[in-house]
Amino acid sequence: MTKIIGLTGGIGSGKTTIANHFQSSGIPVYIADDEARKIMQTAEVINAIKEAFGETLFEGVVLKRDKLAEIVFNDPEKLQQLNEIVHPAVKRHFKQWLVDHKGFPIVIYEAAILFESGNYKNFDLIITVTAPLESRIQRVIERDNTTREQVLGRINSQWTDEQRVSKSDFVIENIDIEIARRKTDEILKILKIKQNEC
Numbered sequence: 079m080t081k082i083i084g085l086t087g088g089i090g091s092g093k094t095t096i097a098n099h100f101q102s103s104g105i106p107v108y109i110a111d112d113e114a115r116k117i118m119q120t121a122e123v124i125n126a127i128k129e130a131f132g133e134t135l136f137e138g139v140v141l142k143r144d145k146l147a148e149i150v151f152n153d154p155e156k157l158q159q160l161n162e163i164v165h166p167a168v169k170r171h172f173k174q175w176l177v178d179h180k181g182f183p184i185v186i187y188e189a190a191i192l193f194e195s196g197n198y199k200n201f202d203l204i205i206t207v208t209a210p211l212e213s214r215i216q217r218v219i220e221r222d223n224t225t226r227e228q229v230l231g232r233i234n235s236q237w238t239d240e241q242r243v244s245k246s247d248f249v250i251e252n253i254d255i256e257i258a259r260r261k262t263d264e265i266l267k268i269l270k271i272k273q274n275e276c
């Protein structure tokens with residue numbers, strides 16, 4: 079039976095960096111935010127977003143993602159409305175992805191809002207990636223060429239590191255990337271041992 083490990087962390091903590099490390103160790107990784115981005119381009123989701131948020135968010139058939147992000151990350155109700163459209167579609171997609179990877183003993187599901195969405199209950203174990211707030215802000219400003227205010231808006235819409243850590247089975251502190259990778263390798267070793275015991 080495949081063990082499904084949830085991998086989460088706040089914006090800029092380094093989830094995807096750690097997910098990539100798992101992947102390079104041969105563990106299949108489902109990056110939920112990337113998949114959601116693709117799913118948001120499907121006709122079904124586009125129509126639902128148009129209905130909920132209005133046509134002005136679109137230029138022809140192209141969704142103005144920046145505009146949508148600005149709305150939802152500053153309005154919890156709108157964020158919930160968007161999640162209610164996108165999450166069920168991602169859930170269906172992931173179910174099929176699992177079928178496609180059924181021969182693997184361990185797979186990773188990476189998502190920013192694993193706890194906030196309540197989705198964490200569906201995983202065998204949870205790993206949280208943490209990093210100091212200021213590092214996260216600077217990383218995202220550099221990566222996305224965005225403003226401090228926009229990053230803070232997103233951080234404030236998510237759980238805190240303390241909340242995530244309190245509900246996690248493993249924590250990877252990602253300050254020095256090499257130390258974080260070594261910790262990832264240690265966790266992977268433990269996961270493999272646990273899996274062999276089953």
Ligand code: ATP
Pocket residue numbers: 087088089090091092093094095096111190217218221252253254255258
């Ligand atoms: P998001 O929630 O926005 O998707 P994330 O948690 O997946 O972010 P990453 O995209 O992995 O975070 O990392 C954010 C940025 O910080 C990237 O540009 C990445 O290369 C960089 N980064 C990751 N870890 C470190 C580190 N230990 N030191 C310096 N930079 C790092």
